[in-house]
Amino acid sequence: MLDAVKDAVRKSSIHVCVVNCGGCNGCDVEVVALLSPRYDLEQYGIYVQNNPREADVLLLTGAVTEQWTDNLKRIYDKAPEPKIVVAVGNCPQSGDVFNQEGGHVHAPASNFIPVDAAIPGCPPRPSEILEAILAVGPQAIADRGREEK
Amino acid sequence: MSSLMWYIFDFARKAWADAFANAKTNPEIAEKPERFRDFPKVNKEYCIGCGACTVSCPSPNAIKIVREEDDETGEGLTYPIIFPEACIRCGFCAEVCPTDPKTLECGLNHYILPEFNLIPSKRKYVVDDFLCIKCKKCMKKCPVEAISVVDGKLVVDQLKCISCGECLGVCPVNGAMKGVFVDNLQDQKELILSCVNFLEEFIEGKEEDLRLLEQNDLLQYDVPVSEIWDDALKIMPDEEIALEIITNAVNRLKIRIIDWDESKCEKCQLCIPDCPTECISFDDDKDTIVRDKNRCLRCSICYQTCPFSVIKYFIAKFSLDDGENIHIIVNASNLNEGIVE
Numbered sequence: 001m002l003d004a005v006k007d008a009v010r011k012s013s014i015h016v017c018v019v020n021c022g023g024c025n026g027c028d029v030e031v032v033a034l035l036s037p038r039y040d041l042e043q044y045g046i047y048v049q050n051n052p053r054e055a056d057v058l059l060l061t062g063a064v065t066e067q068w069t070d071n072l073k074r075i076y077d078k079a080p081e082p083k084i085v086v087a088v089g090n091c092p093q094s095g096d097v098f099n100q101e102g103g104h105v106h107a108p109a110s111n112f113i114p115v116d117a118a119i120p121g122c123p124p125r126p127s128e129i130l131e132a133i134l135a136v137g138p139q140a141i142a143d144r145g146r147e148e149k
Numbered sequence: 150m151s152s153l154m155w156y157i158f159d160f161a162r163k164a165w166a167d168a169f170a171n172a173k174t175n176p177e178i179a180e181k182p183e184r185f186r187d188f189p190k191v192n193k194e195y196c197i198g199c200g201a202c203t204v205s206c207p208s209p210n211a212i213k214i215v216r217e218e219d220d221e222t223g224e225g226l227t228y229p230i231i232f233p234e235a236c237i238r239c240g241f242c243a244e245v246c247p248t249d250p251k252t253l254e255c256g257l258n259h260y261i262l263p264e265f266n267l268i269p270s271k272r273k274y275v276v277d278d279f280l281c282i283k284c285k286k287c288m289k290k291c292p293v294e295a296i297s298v299v300d301g302k303l304v305v306d307q308l309k310c311i312s313c314g315e316c317l318g319v320c321p322v323n324g325a326m327k328g329v330f331v332d333n334l335q336d337q338k339e340l341i342l343s344c345v346n347f348l349e350e351f352i353e354g355k356e357e358d359l360r361l362l363e364q365n366d367l368l369q370y371d372v373p374v375s376e377i378w379d380d381a382l383k384i385m386p387d388e389e390i391a392l393e394i395i396t397n398a399v400n401r402l403k404i405r406i407i408d409w410d411e412s413k414c415e416k417c418q419l420c421i422p423d424c425p426t427e428c429i430s431f432d433d434d435k436d437t438i439v440r441d442k443n444r445c446l447r448c449s450i451c452y453q454t455c456p457f458s459v460i461k462y463f464i465a466k467f468s469l470d471d472g473e474n475i476h477i478i479v480n481a482s483n484l485n486e487g488i489v490e
Contacts, residue, residue, distance in 0.1 A: 038178060090208075094235040097208045122208075122237035125185075127178060 010056070010082070011138035014046045017055035017079070021072055021109065023062020026123040027089040031059060033126045046133060052078040056141050057133065060115070063091040063098045063105035069112060076113040082144030084136060087118040088129055096122055116140065186238050186256030189231050196252040198227035202242035211235040212242060229253065270312035271390065272328035276303045280325040287316035287326055330390050340384045340391065341398045347377050348399075352406050352465055352479060359408050359463060359479070368479040374472065392472055399469040405447035406479070408461040414438055420451040420460070449484060 018031055034041040035048055052058065052075045064072060076085070087109055090096040095107030109115055117136040119128055159165060181187065198214060206212045211232055217225030229242070229252070243255035251259060276287075276296070281303055288296045288303065295309035296316065305316075320326035330337065351372060352359075358368055374395065385391040416438060421429050428444035429451060431437075452462040462482040469475045 090233075090235050090237065094208075094210050094232070096235055097237060099209050099235075101209075118234065120188075120233035120236070125181065 007142040010141045012045045014044075014056050014133075014138065014141065015054050016046055016048045016057045016059055016133070017050055017052045018048060018059045018061065019052070019072070019075055021060060021062045021068035021092070022065030022105070023089070023091050027061035027091070030123045030126050030129060031061070031088070034130060039126050039130060041130065044130075044134060052076075053080070055079045056083060058083065058085045059129075059133075060085060060087045060092040060109050061089055063095045063107045064109050064112065065106070066104055069106050072109065072112045082141050084117070084140050084144065085113060085115045086132060086136060087115045089124055090120060090122045093118050093120070184257070186240055188233050188236055188238055189240070189243055189253045189255035191229055191231060192250070192252050192254070193226050193228040195248045195250055196226070196228040197248055199247060201245045201247060202229050202253055205241040205245040207239060207241065208235045208237055211237070268310075268312050271330055271332075271387070272312060272314070273307065273331045274305050274310055274312065274314070274316060275327050275329055276305060277325050277327055278302045280322050282322055282325065284321060286319045286321065290315045290319045330394070333385070336385050337394055340381055340394055343380060343384065344377055344395055344398055345402065345404070347380075348372070348402070348465075348467065348475070348477070349404055349406070352404070352463075352477065353408070356408065359406070359461060360410065362463070362479070362481050364481055364483065366480070368477075370477040370479075371474040372477065373474055374469065396469050396472065399467045399475055402467045404465045404467075405449070405482075406463040406465055407445065407447055407449075407452065408463065409440060410459050410461070411437070413457050413459045415457050417456065419456065420454050423450050423454045425450065449482065452482070453484060 018028060020028055031048065033039060041048065046057075049055075056079075058076065058079055060072075062068075076083075087093055091098065091105075091107060092109035092115070093107065095103075095105045098105045099107055106112075117132055119132045121128060124132075176182075196214075198216075200214060203212050203214055212229050213232070214227060214229050216227045219225050238255065240255040240258050243251060243253040243259040246253045246259070253259075283301075283303065285298075285303070288294075288298075292313060292315065293309050293311050295306045295311070296303055297306065298304070314328060316326050317328050351370075355368070355370070362368055374392075377395070378391075381391045381395060382388065385394065414437075416431075416436065418431055418438070420438070421431060425448060426444045426446055428441040430439050430441075432439045449462050452460040462484065463479050464482055465477055465479045467475055467477055
């Protein structure tokens with residue numbers, strides 16, 4: 001009974017924390033576009049705020065820079081279980097154009113924290129981000145909550 | 150109260166009911182619009198394996214060229230593969246792809262082809278901005294309006310130029326409008342080098358004249374071009390191009406000559422540490438100063454150092470006007486004039 005209630009709540013209200021670990025802000029702008037009336041993320045019960053302590057989903061943007069190598073783990077640890085990490089755009093996956101020889105990016109982000117889903121694109125369209133969050137979000141969080149038992 | 154009535158009445162209108170019943174997401178939001186440039190599509194069978202796409206790609210890990218394994222039907226296909234996790238969808242790879250039809254398709258930009266004409270011409274006409282006085286005579290003369298002002302400089306649009314050479318004829322400044330020969334640049338370099346070497350050897354061969362030359366005097370020689378003409382034609386078979394390259398090179402040429410009179414040398418070795426390229430050294434076995442001509446910069450430092458006038462320093466200038474004789478003028482350097490003998 002209690003589990004069912006928890007599942008229902010977890011599925012219907014997902015809190016997303018955007019973590020920009022040293023990107024160009026392109027993906028962050030697309031996430032802001034998701035909040036706008038055109039895409040209206042909150043109609044799906046997804047809320048964006050920048051507090052990892054309240055987050056169910058961490059949205060990673062940006063190639064991991066020098067300072068973020070240890071901070072990424074710290075932020076990840078602050079987020080309560082169950083949690084899902086989604087890498088938005090190419091930077092957290094491959095470093096994209098910043099991963100040049102002699103550059104100082106430490107992509108991929110999966111070297112530091114476990115990444116559950118990745119959205120390719122530079123930047124991905126808001127609809128692609130939305131699709132990915134919806135595909136991975138509600139059910140995955142509910143399942144993750146069950147796993148902890 | 151009446152406003153509330155109107156408010157409720159608004160919901161009763163057919164237009165509202167239609168809009169409510171047929172509400173759907175704008176297709177621009179739900180699907181990718183037609184103009185959207187997505188990840189490149191690869192058509193394997195057209196690829197020629199030239200690698201232009203990998204060179205043009207701004208992202209280090211986005212595109213790689215792979216080759217399938219050979220089997221009994223023949224060689225395996227070579228083709229690019231795109232890694233979406235690193236591709237920024239810029240479409241450069243599709244634009245540079247030389248195959249027809251395109252191996253890579255990405256957006257619409259690569260369907261736009263600039264119109265240009267290929268004219269079989271030996272010359273390419275360019276404006277030397279350093280010499281150009283912006284009189285715009287060439288602009289007025291150009292029959293196809295290929296010359297225009299860009300950022301305050303006159304520029305020839307190579308796509309429009311028909312290589313008629315009218316601009317070269319009206320240009321009042323010698324060298325501001327250039328008809329450059331574009332092919333066989335390496336041969337052109339060789340030709341200039343052989344010409345310069347010949348002239349230098351010619352002057353260095355006139356040792357007696359050089360050593361008798363007074364401070365304010367000139368030496369003048371005329372060398373017929375025919376002496377280097379055969380060698381020139383071996384390097385550059387086209388007579389017109391060869392003559393023009395020799396003329397241009399010779400008219401701008403200024404050679405500094407070093408004459409080394411070993412009979413006066415007292416082996417004081419003052420010149421050895423002063424040489425910037427270390428081309429002067431002392432040979433202990435033969436008890437003599439050795440100068441490596443090929444490393445010499447003709448910088449005149451040894452000439453200014455030497456207390457015994459072993460070294461003489463000359464400046465030679467050249468002109469070739471009629472295409473027949475190279476006129477040479479040599480005068481002694483006046484660097485040491487202020488020194489009391």
